[in-house]
Amino acid sequence: MSQAALETGNMSSINVAPVLKLIEKNAPEGKENRQIPNSSIEALREQGFFRMLLPKKYGGYECTPQEFFRSAIDIAERDMSTAWAGGIIAVHAYQLAIMPPQAAEEVYADTPDTLISSSYNPAGAKVKTVDGGFELSGRWGWSSGSGHCSWTLLGGVITDHPDGIHYRTFLLPRSDYEIEETWFPMGLHATGSNDIVIDEPVFVPEHRTHIQMDGFNCVHHQENPMYSIPWAQLFIRVVSSPSIGAAKHALRLFIENATSSSTDPTRLAGDPDVTVRVAKAATLIDETEAIIFRNFDEMLDKVNKGEEIPMIDRVKYRYQASLVIERMMEAVDLIFDVAGGRSVYDGSPIQSIWHDIHIARAHVANNPVGFARNYGGIQLSGESTDLFV
Structure with a gap:
């Protein structure tokens, strides 16, 4: 590891705001080419996004999960695909941190920006x-x-x-x-x-x-107790939390269209069906986001005190993470149903978000059925049947 790389680890916070406009601008190109544009990846790399969860001794920042997922949600509000793939790439720094140290030493030998x-x-x-x-x-x-x-x-x-x-x-x-x-x-x-x-x-x-089983037992080799948070609790959220930012984006687009495209901007504001839909969608987004950060607050508080996270809580957090996509699907469906005729055409931004969120539901981590059974079973004195919690 070079001295310059080690010195980058002295930074303690990351701000992705300067690259969000670029990510939004690049979204159509990424959709057409079926890959995030290189300029978006390089911009996120320069901002340090991929090093947020990397230990400082390898040139990372050791940001908290809360900081990391806040950034991921902000990125997703501009483009869900960039947040999905970028978040998955970035979260692997956490897994490398809890693997045998020689692995991370090899991967980050030349640069902390290895993807x-x-x-x-x-x-x-x-x-x-x-x-x-x-x-x-x-x-x-x-x-x-x-x-x-x-x-x-x-x-x-x-x-x-x-x-x-x-x-x-x-x-x-x-x-x-x-x-x-x-x-x-x-x-x-x-x-x-x-x-x-x-x-x-x-x-x-x-x-x-x-x-x-090492991941399940929270085995790691770092001084920072943050790495005692189960690996599963980090990974499952990189394939669910981007939908929160995407739903925010869809709601923003709907409100902008409703207040600017009509000859009578007050017409939709007086439609009780539309106003109720907007209120429900906004509340679903707010409640879902609040649960994610509350859960990480609780987990980080436990490990910082040197305490184990109770298994029933790990199972609960896992189940709640699996519900994120379905709740954001509900939020987007509420407004998409009344988004108007132009939303049915290819190229409609709100339709693209609708597709993104519904496709994300296909990921096995976003199917809540098995996780619901496990959470209900453990509350009834059963044993957890899931090792990825």
Whole structure:
């Protein structure tokens, strides 16, 4: 790590406001090319967004989760795809911080701005235990932002290990995998969520793996107690909280259109159906956002006191995170239904947001059914059935 890189870690806060206009301006280009424009990524890199959760000893800022997700929501209010893919890339700094230290030392040896993508679904993975590590091959989908990254994190289930069958994440450099262009979606176009492909097995050393149970047990190697917050609690929100910013954007567009496009700007203000819809949408957004930050306030308070976060709370937080997309879908649906005839045309900004939020619901982390069962079960004296909480 260079001295210059280490010195950047002295900064304590990040402000993404200077790049938000650029992100909004670049959104149509990203949608057309199905990838975040390079200029948006570079602007976020220069502002330090990707280092917010990185430990200072690697050149990061160790910002709190609250600061990080506030920035992500602000970005999403300009473009949900940029917040989705950018947030996923940025949150990996947190996972590197809780993996064996040698992994982070390798990844951030030259610069703290190294970018990492991921695909955690192990369905297409083939893993073989070998001396000193593992051989890995297969195919992984939905690797958001992968075209901008020089490393990736891939999920796999190990079936031939002395410790028994278990799940791990494997960290690989760009030279070990190919990116196949498969991303032709109905929404979240610019996330560039293409496939990662490894045809021939590659070697992954032990220290570049993250054991699921270590994440569950909050094992880490950092002085800052913030890293005792469960890894899952960070990741699940990078695929849900962008919808809050997107819903804010949709509501703003609706209000601007309602007050400027009509020959009688007061007409909609006197329509009780429309006013009730606006009130409900605004309140859904406000309540959902408040819960996210309250939960992180509670988690950070616990770990700063050296206390464990109770399992029932971890399960509750997990369930509440899974509800974010459905609530933001409801908020956007409320106003989209009365947004007027122009909203049905391709290119309508509010329609693009509608598609983005509904496509985000397809992510497994945003399906609340199983998480509701788990939360209800643990309240009735059952055991948690989820290791990613």
